[in-house]
Amino acid sequence: MFSRKWIAAAALGSLLLAGQAMAQDKKVIAVSIPAADHGWTAGVVYHAQQAAKEINAAFPGVEVVVKTSPSAAEQVSALEDLSASRKLDALVILPYSSEELTQPVKAIKDAGTFITVVDRGLTDSSIQDLYLAGDNIAVGANTAKFMIDKLGGKGDLVVLRGIPTVIDDERIKGFQDTIKGTGLKVLDIQYAHWNSDEAFKLMQDYLAKYPHIDAVWANDDDMLLGVLEAVKQSGRTDIKLALGGNGMKDIVKKVIDGDAMTPVETPYPPSMIKTAIYMTVANLVGQAPVRGTVKLNAPLITQANAKEYYFPDSPF
Amino acid sequence: MFSRKWIAAAALGSLLLAGQAMAQDKKVIAVSIPAADHGWTAGVVYHAQQAAKEINAAFPGVEVVVKTSPSAAEQVSALEDLSASRKLDALVILPYSSEELTQPVKAIKDAGTFITVVDRGLTDSSIQDLYLAGDNIAVGANTAKFMIDKLGGKGDLVVLRGIPTVIDDERIKGFQDTIKGTGLKVLDIQYAHWNSDEAFKLMQDYLAKYPHIDAVWANDDDMLLGVLEAVKQSGRTDIKLALGGNGMKDIVKKVIDGDAMTPVETPYPPSMIKTAIYMTVANLVGQAPVRGTVKLNAPLITQANAKEYYFPDSPF
Numbered sequence: 001m002f003s004r005k006w007i008a009a010a011a012l013g014s015l016l017l018a019g020q021a022m023a024q025d026k027k028v029i030a031v032s033i034p035a036a037d038h039g040w041t042a043g044v045v046y047h048a049q050q051a052a053k054e055i056n057a058a059f060p061g062v063e064v065v066v067k068t069s070p071s072a073a074e075q076v077s078a079l080e081d082l083s084a085s086r087k088l089d090a091l092v093i094l095p096y097s098s099e100e101l102t103q104p105v106k107a108i109k110d111a112g113t114f115i116t117v118v119d120r121g122l123t124d125s126s127i128q129d130l131y132l133a134g135d136n137i138a139v140g141a142n143t144a145k146f147m148i149d150k151l152g153g154k155g156d157l158v159v160l161r162g163i164p165t166v167i168d169d170e171r172i173k174g175f176q177d178t179i180k181g182t183g184l185k186v187l188d189i190q191y192a193h194w195n196s197d198e199a200f201k202l203m204q205d206y207l208a209k210y211p212h213i214d215a216v217w218a219n220d221d222d223m224l225l226g227v228l229e230a231v232k233q234s235g236r237t238d239i240k241l242a243l244g245g246n247g248m249k250d251i252v253k254k255v256i257d258g259d260a261m262t263p264v265e266t267p268y269p270p271s272m273i274k275t276a277i278y279m280t281v282a283n284l285v286g287q288a289p290v291r292g293t294v295k296l297n298a299p300l301i302t303q304a305n306a307k308e309y310y311f312p313d314s315p316f
Numbered sequence: 317m318f319s320r321k322w323i324a325a326a327a328l329g330s331l332l333l334a335g336q337a338m339a340q341d342k343k344v345i346a347v348s349i350p351a352a353d354h355g356w357t358a359g360v361v362y363h364a365q366q367a368a369k370e371i372n373a374a375f376p377g378v379e380v381v382v383k384t385s386p387s388a389a390e391q392v393s394a395l396e397d398l399s400a401s402r403k404l405d406a407l408v409i410l411p412y413s414s415e416e417l418t419q420p421v422k423a424i425k426d427a428g429t430f431i432t433v434v435d436r437g438l439t440d441s442s443i444q445d446l447y448l449a450g451d452n453i454a455v456g457a458n459t460a461k462f463m464i465d466k467l468g469g470k471g472d473l474v475v476l477r478g479i480p481t482v483i484d485d486e487r488i489k490g491f492q493d494t495i496k497g498t499g500l501k502v503l504d505i506q507y508a509h510w511n512s513d514e515a516f517k518l519m520q521d522y523l524a525k526y527p528h529i530d531a532v533w534a535n536d537d538d539m540l541l542g543v544l545e546a547v548k549q550s551g552r553t554d555i556k557l558a559l560g561g562n563g564m565k566d567i568v569k570k571v572i573d574g575d576a577m578t579p580v581e582t583p584y585p586p587s588m589i590k591t592a593i594y595m596t597v598a599n600l601v602g603q604a605p606v607r608g609t610v611k612l613n614a615p616l617i618t619q620a621n622a623k624e625y626y627f628p629d630s631p632f
Contacts, residue, residue: 047604054602058374135608269605278598279591286370287624288363288590289583292451292612296605308603 026063027089027284029055030082031277034096035070036315039222039248043270043316044094051277059285064277072096076104083108090114090280094273098123114283116290118276129291130283132276134268136167138298139245140174140219143266146300147184147215150241150263154183155214158206160223162194171219171245187213192223199226207234215241221248224262231261247301247309248316255306265301267309270316272296342379343405343600345371346398347593350412351386352631355538355564359586359632360410367593375601380593388412395420399427406430406596410589414439430599432606434592445607446599448592450584452483454614455561456490456535458582462616463500463531466557466579470499471530474522476539478510487535487561503529508539515542523550531557537564540578547577563617563625564632571622581617583625586632588612 031052036042045068052064067082069075075096082088091113095101102122109115109127117128125131147157159175162168176186187210192198199218203226206213216231216239218224224244231239239261244251247267254262275294282288301309347368352358361384368380383398385391391412398404407429411417418438425431425443433444441447463473475491478484492502503526508514515534519542522529532547532555534540540560547555555577560567563583570578591610598604617625 051602051604267605271603271605274602274604275595275598275606278594278602278604282591282594286367286590286594287587287627288367288594289585289587289612289625290591291615292610294608294610296608299607309605311603 026061028086029062029064029090029092029277029280029284030088031064031066031273032075032078032082032091032093033066033068033273034075034094035068037070039316040246040268040270043311043314044273046311046314046316047271047274048277051274055277055281059281062281062285064281069096072100076100079104079108083111083113087111088113089284090116092116092118092273092276092280094118095120095122102127114280116276116280118273130276130279130294131292132272132279132294132296134272134296135298136170136268137174139266139268140171140176141178142174142298142300143217143243143245143264144175144178144184146264147217147241147243148179148182151184151214155185155240156210156212157184157186157215157217158203158210158213159186159189159217160199160202160219160227161189161191162220162223164191168219175217175219192226194220194222196222196226199223200230201226203227203230204234207231207236212238215239216243218242218244220244221246221251221265224251228261245298249311249314252301252306252310255301255303256310258303263303265306265309266298267301268298269296269309270314271311342377344402345378345380345406345408345593345596345600346404347380347382347589348391348394348398348407348409349382349384349589350391350410351384353386355632356562356586359627359630360589362627362630362632363587363590364593367590371593371597375597378597378601380597385412388416391417392420395424399424399429403427404429405600406432408432408434408589408592408596410434411436411438418443430596432592432596434589446592446595446610447608448588448595448610448612450588450612451614452486452584453490455582455584456487456492457494458490458614458616459533459559459561459580460491460494460500462580463533463557463559464495464498467500467530471501471556472526472528473500473502473531473533474519474526474529475502475505475533476515476518476535476543477505477507478536478539480507484535491533491535508542510536510538512538512542515539516546517542519543519546520550523547523552528554531555532559534558534560536560537562537567537581540567544577565627565630568617568622568626571617571619572626574619579619581622581625582614583617584614585612585625586630587627 034041036045048066055064067078069078116130192202218227221244245266247269279290283290350357352361364382371380383394385394432446508518534543537560558577561582563585595606599606
C-alpha cells in the first residue's frame with residue numbers, strides 16, 4: 001500500500017514537473033502597445049487581445065502576453081518588466097513614440113529577441129526584423145478615385161486635415177495627386193486635429209462660407225462624425241458625399257447599411273496588430289520566414305466587402 | 317422506452333448533422349504549387365505540406381489543401397478541379413508561369429476567392445489580394461557586403477550566372493552595385509544555368525584561366541555544389557570564399573558547422589510559401605488585414621542564426 005501511494009505520488013510529481021517544463025518551453029511573444037487613449041488605439045488593444053486569445057488557443061506551445069502603456073515612459077518601463085521576468089522569444093511593438101522607444105527595443109533585440117514593429121517605425125530601422133504598416137498615400141488616393149468616379153469627374157470639395165504629421169501629409173498628398181488634372185476643386189483645406197468637435201466647428205465654417213459644396217473629405221472617421229453632425233444640423237442638401245478614413249465600426253456600419261452620403265470607407269486598420277502577431281507566430285512556430293516589410297493596402301470598403309472590416313464587439 | 321430510443325436517435329441525428337455542418341463550414345484554403353521538379357520547388361512542396369499539417373491541427377475551422385502540378389497546363393487544370401468541387405475561400409498560388417495562370421486565377425478571384433500570390437507575379441497584379449516574394453537584389457548585395465568585409469576590401473573574384481531572367485539580373489545587379497568603388501574585381505562572369513554540372517565545368521575553366529582567385533560567387537546553391545567540387549579536385553589553395561544563395565540545407569549545414577570556405581549563406585527561402593499560408597489563415601480566421609505586399613529580406617545566414625534556416629527533413 002505504501003509503495004502504491006509512493007508510486008502515485010512519484011507519478012504526480014513527474015506530471016507536475018512535465019507541466020512546468022512545458023510552461024517553460026512555451027515560446028513567449030510579448031505585445032507592447034499604447035493604452036486605449038483614443039478610438040484607434042482602443043481598436044489596437046481590442047485586436048491584440050483577440051489575437052492573443054486565438055493564438056493561445058490554437059498553439060499550445062506559444063504564449064502571447066499583451067501589455068498596454070499610457071505613455072512612452074511607461075512603455076519603456078513595461079519593456080523592462082516584460083524582459084526582466086522571462087526570456088522573450090519575440091516582441092511585437094507599436095511604439096508610443098519612435099525616439100524614446102528605439103534604445104529600449106534595441107536592448108531587447110540584443111538579448112536575442114525577434115522584433116516586430118507595427119505602424120510607427122523606430123529611428124533605427126536596422127533593429128526591426130519585421131516591419132508592418134498601412135499605406136496612408138493609398139488612403140487618400142483611393143478615396144479621391146472614388147470621388148472622381150462618383151461625382152462624374154467634377155465638383156467642389158472641402159477637406160479637413162488632422163494633426164501636422166507624416167500620416168496626415170501622406171493622406172493629403174495621395175488625395176491631391178489623384179484629383180490633379182480632374183474637375184474636382186478643393187475650395188478649402190484646414191486642420192481640425194483628428195478631433196470630432198473641432199471638425200464640427202470647421203465644417204460649420206465651411207458651410208457658412210461656401211453656398212455650394214459637392215463633397216467633403218474628412219480624412220479620418222472621428223472628424224467625419226463631426227462633419228456629418230454639422231451637415232445634418234445645417235439642413236443643407238447640396239452635399240452628396242462625406243467620406244472619412246480608418247475603418248471605425250460606426251462608419252463601416254454606414255457602408256454596410258448603404259448610407260447615401262457615406263457609401264464607402266478606406267481602412268487604416270488597428271487590426272494590423274493582429275496581422276503582426278500572426279506573422280510572428282508563423283516564424284516562431286513554423287520557422288516561416290517573415291523578416292522583411294509588409295505594406296498593407298487601403299482597398300476601398302464598399303457594401304460588397306464591408307463585413308470583412310466590421311468588428312461589432314470592438315470599441316473602434 | 318420507444319420515446320427514449322427515439323430521443324436518443326434524434327440526438328444522434330443532430331450530432332451527425334452538426335458534424336456535417338461543421339465540415340461544410342470549414343474555410344478551405346487551396347494551395348497550388350509547381351511539382352518538385354528541382355531542389356527549390358521540392359522545398360516549396362515540403363513547406364506547403366508542413367504548413368497544411370500545422371494549420372489543420374491548430375485551427376479546426378480551416379482546411380488547407382495542397383495540390384502540386386508538373387506544368388503550367390496541369391496547374392490550370394488543377395485550379396479548375398479545385399474550384400469545381402467546392403467553394404474556395406482562399407487560393408495561395410505560386411504560378412508555374414505568369415502568362416498562362418493569370419486568366420485562370422482571375423476566374424477564381426471573380427467567384428469571390430481571396431488570392432495570395434507567391435514569388436512569381438501574375439501579369440495583372442490587380443488580381444492578387446496579397447503578394448509575397450523575396451528580395452533578389454538583397455541576395456546579391458548582402459553577399460557582396462560580406463565579401464568586401466571578409467576580404468578586407470580587395471580581391472579577385474569569379475561569378476556564375478543562372479538562367480537569363482529577372483531573378484538572375486537582380487541578384488547580379490545587387491552584387492555589382494555593392495562592390496562598385498571597392499577593390500573587389502570581377503575577373504569573369506558567365507552563365508551556368510543554375511545547373512550543378514555546368515557550374516562544375518565553368519569553374520574548371522575559371523581555374524584553368526586564372527592562376528589567382530580570391531573568391532567565387534556562385535549566386536545559387538546548386539551551382540555552388542559544382543563549384544566546390546571543381547575547387548576540391550583542383551587542389552588549389554588560393555580560393556578563400558565560395559558562396560551561393562537560396563538556403564539549400566546542405567549549404568546551411570556547412571554554415572552551422574563553421575565551414576571555412578562557405579561560412580555564410582543568403583536565403584531565398586522556399587518556406588516563403590508557409591508565410592503566405594499563415595497570413596492567409598490570419599485573414600480567414602482572425603479577420604486580420606493582409607491585403608498588400610510582403611517583401612522578405614535576405615539577411616545573411618551566419619553560424620549564429622543558421623538554425624532558423626535549417627530544415628533537416630526537407631529535401632532542400
